Amino acid sequence: MKKQIPLIITFIAGMAMIIQYFIPHRPFSDIQQLFNTWFLIITVFAMILGLGNLLKLHTRRLQRRPSGWWYSIVLLIGFAIMFIAGMVWGIERGTPFDYLFWNVHLPMSSMMFALLAFFVASASYRAFRARTPEATLLLVSAILVMIGRVPLGNYIWDKLPLLGDWIMSYPNMAGQRAIMIGIALGVISTSLRIILGIERTYLVGK
Amino acid sequence: MLLIFLVLVKGIIFYPIDTPHDNNLAFNIGESIVEVESIAPAPPTNVVAKDKPNDAGGGIIVSWTKSADDGAGRESVIEYQIFRSTSPDEGFELIGTANKGFYRFVDSATKDGTKYFYVVKAFDGMLHSQAVMSEAVASRAQWFHTGRISMLVAVLIISFLVLWFIRKAKRGEELYIRPIAGLEAVDDAVGRATEMGKPIMYIPGILDMDDIQTIASMIILGRVARKAAEYETPLLVPCCRSIVMSAAQETVKEAYLDAGRPDSYDADKIRYLTDDQFGYAAGVDGLMIRETPGAIFYMGAFYAESLILAETGHSTGAIQIAGTAMPSQLPFFVTACDYTLIGEELFAASAYLSREPLLLGSLKGQDFGKAIFIIIIIIGVILATFGFSELAAWLTTG
Numbered sequence: 001m002k003k004q005i006p007l008i009i010t011f012i013a014g015m016a017m018i019i020q021y022f023i024p025h026r027p028f029s030d031i032q033q034l035f036n037t038w039f040l041i042i043t044v045f046a047m048i049l050g051l052g053n054l055l056k057l058h059t060r061r062l063q064r065r066p067s068g069w070w071y072s073i074v075l076l077i078g079f080a081i082m083f084i085a086g087m088v089w090g091i092e093r094g095t096p097f098d099y100l101f102w103n104v105h106l107p108m109s110s111m112m113f114a115l116l117a118f119f120v121a122s123a124s125y126r127a128f129r130a131r132t133p134e135a136t137l138l139l140v141s142a143i144l145v146m147i148g149r150v151p152l153g154n155y156i157w158d159k160l161p162l163l164g165d166w167i168m169s170y171p172n173m174a175g176q177r178a179i180m181i182g183i184a185l186g187v188i189s190t191s192l193r194i195i196l197g198i199e200r201t202y203l204v205g206k
Numbered sequence: 207m208l209l210i211f212l213v214l215v216k217g218i219i220f221y222p223i224d225t226p227h228d229n230n231l232a233f234n235i236g237e238s239i240v241e242v243e244s245i246a247p248a249p250p251t252n253v254v255a256k257d258k259p260n261d262a263g264g265g266i267i268v269s270w271t272k273s274a275d276d277g278a279g280r281e282s283v284i285e286y287q288i289f290r291s292t293s294p295d296e297g298f299e300l301i302g303t304a305n306k307g308f309y310r311f312v313d314s315a316t317k318d319g320t321k322y323f324y325v326v327k328a329f330d331g332m333l334h335s336q337a338v339m340s341e342a343v344a345s346r347a348q349w350f351h352t353g354r355i356s357m358l359v360a361v362l363i364i365s366f367l368v369l370w371f372i373r374k375a376k377r378g379e380e381l382y383i384r385p386i387a388g389l390e391a392v393d394d395a396v397g398r399a400t401e402m403g404k405p406i407m408y409i410p411g412i413l414d415m416d417d418i419q420t421i422a423s424m425i426i427l428g429r430v431a432r433k434a435a436e437y438e439t440p441l442l443v444p445c446c447r448s449i450v451m452s453a454a455q456e457t458v459k460e461a462y463l464d465a466g467r468p469d470s471y472d473a474d475k476i477r478y479l480t481d482d483q484f485g486y487a488a489g490v491d492g493l494m495i496r497e498t499p500g501a502i503f504y505m506g507a508f509y510a511e512s513l514i515l516a517e518t519g520h521s522t523g524a525i526q527i528a529g530t531a532m533p534s535q536l537p538f539f540v541t542a543c544d545y546t547l548i549g550e551e552l553f554a555a556s557a558y559l560s561r562e563p564l565l566l567g568s569l570k571g572q573d574f575g576k577a578i579f580i581i582i583i584i585i586g587v588i589l590a591t592f593g594f595s596e597l598a599a600w601l602t603t604g
Contacts, residue, residue: 018361022354025347029262039416043449050448050478057477068496105482112484116510119517127541176533179549181579183531186553187418188364189572193557194421198372198564201428201457201556 007197014195055079141167247283247328248274249335250309255324255343260354263318263347268311273328273335276306282330288313289325294339298325316345357603363578368571375567383566384573388527388545389558392426392503395525396433399500404524405440406430407499409490409515411506411530412446412483415453418553419531423506424450424457425556426529430503431461435470443476444493446486451478487511491518504528504543505552508535516542529555550576 013035020031058072085097092098130136147153148164193199250270258265268288276283283306289298290313304311316322321342328335375381399406408430410423427443434441441458445451455476462471479489491514494502502519504512504526512528512535519526520542528539529547539546547555554572557565586597 022351022358023349024260024262024351025349026262046448046452050451053478057474109484112488116514119513123513123517123541179533182550185572185575186550188361189368189568190422190553192365192368193568199556201425
């Protein structure tokens with residue numbers, strides 16, 4: 001019964017979502033919104049689990065003092081400051097929480113995002129080495145697209161931007177769409193396996 | 207009636223005053239009154255109101271043929287005004303406007319079963335055109351979305367093929383499945399981490415459990431966890447969502463139980479970091495640098511953090527296997543990882559790894575479905591090339 005009930009719930013929920021896609025009439029049209037609302041409620045409660053896990057782990061690290069334990073102090077202090085600021089003064093514009101979000105959290109996130117530029121450079125350096133015919137094709141395509149999208153490309157040859165656009169609009173788009181069609185088929189197949197209870201790994205580890 | 211507006215033309219200020227008749231305007235210029243003939247815009251024609259198709263009710267579409275003065279003629283129309291009433295003779299209320307050039311308005315505030323009359327007038331800023339009224343129409347909800355018939359057919363074909371091959375697999379028929387290098391490397395990666403005495407890191411993407419990629423990721427996690435349990439190799443699973451953390455804990459716990467190693471299971475290894483995208487990337491990067499895993503799996507939905515994670519993992523020397531159905535992130539993983547499951551291969555992983563006949567049957571059905579759609583696409587391309595676009599139009603879902 002412990003295994004059957006989740007499977008029945010999965011089947012009913014899955015079928016309901018499929019039916020609502022094809023039947024716009026009420027009550028089917030409201031099912032997706034209803035499920036989304038339920039999911040949001042569950043997410044809020046699950047957030048308590050996540051935060052509990054985070055605090056438990058880092059409190060334990062403070063007690064056991066493994067290498068790098070001081071990072072846990074930073075995390076716990078940061079958590080406490082944001083939590084207290086939000087609970088005491090709220091999160092509206094002009095509050096300490098808002099100030100910390102815009103002036104501490106956001107710059108740090110931007111800094112992580114900015115690292116992407118350097119990682120793209122290092123990854124491109126490895127990928128664009130012309131060791132095989134495929135890699136050479138990649139290298140040539142990348143050069144044409146990159147040069148075509150800067151003023152220098154137009155200066156060298158006024159058709160170069162058009163060539164770059166053609167590569168993006170046809171070979172690249174065709175490849176992307178082929179992948180998307182495969183993904184759609186994979187999604188249908190996986191959903192069917194889960195709804196029919198053929199795929200149960202996520203439930204019982206089998 | 208005094209019109210309330212001010213017009214500036216060639217530096218002269220015109221003050222409109224009472225108009226002698228509908229189409230004329232009189233202006234004060236200095237101390238003299240000048241009557242200027244003013245012509246109302248031509249009315250829209252063919253005003254048609256009909257029930258909005260494929261909806262849950264409460265919607266009526268009003269359409270019309272543009273006024274002769276909209277984009278042509280005197281080009282005086284600035285908008286269309288749509289009025290509604292339950293009686294053809296009285297009670298018309300303005301319910302909305304449509305900018306010039308438009309010929310369609312959706313009234314989304316109707317009561318199903320009530321008959322409405324619609325009037326559309328062209329407006330030039332001063333004068334309305336003649337009112338043109340539609341026939342009476344009532345909105346209603348539909349029981350089937352006709353714009354999605356092609357999708358229904360596709361789902362039925364795929365479902366039939368999947369069930370057909372599952373049935374064949376049940377009968378014990380041998381099914382050939384194409385080799386997928388990335389999946390064949392999963393056991394090798396776990397083995398390599400074990401030999402190196404290093405942990406395995408499994409990253410289940412940054413979306414929640416309502417995303418099919420995360421569900422597929424949990425399925426693969428079960429297989430990886432079972433293998434890790436057999437080899438007694440630590441498995442780290444940093445999560446970006448609380449529900450994913452709970453699901454991952456249950457999946458890994460069950461896998462350890464299934465492998466007969468419940469005592470090796472450590473719930474603290476499956477941890478929640480943060481919901482924030484780049485905060486998560488920073489946290490996982492830190493874990494990679496500190497723990498130096500021997501194998502790293504990226505399975506699920508990823509966005510801009512994909513390359514940040516994969517390049518950091520590459521710098522640690524770990525064998526990396528990625529799988530995602532996010533086309534924009536695939537090039538990053540292909541570049542930075544040793545193996546990449548491209549799109550559908552992520553969803554095939556569970557069947558491939560388990561080799562269970564029922565799951566393999568579904569995989570075979572999926573492949574046959576793909577072959578059918580490739581044929582349909584080729585036929586569609588040929589037809590469209592020769593000017594027959596009906597097939598392409600039918601395949602487009604509403």
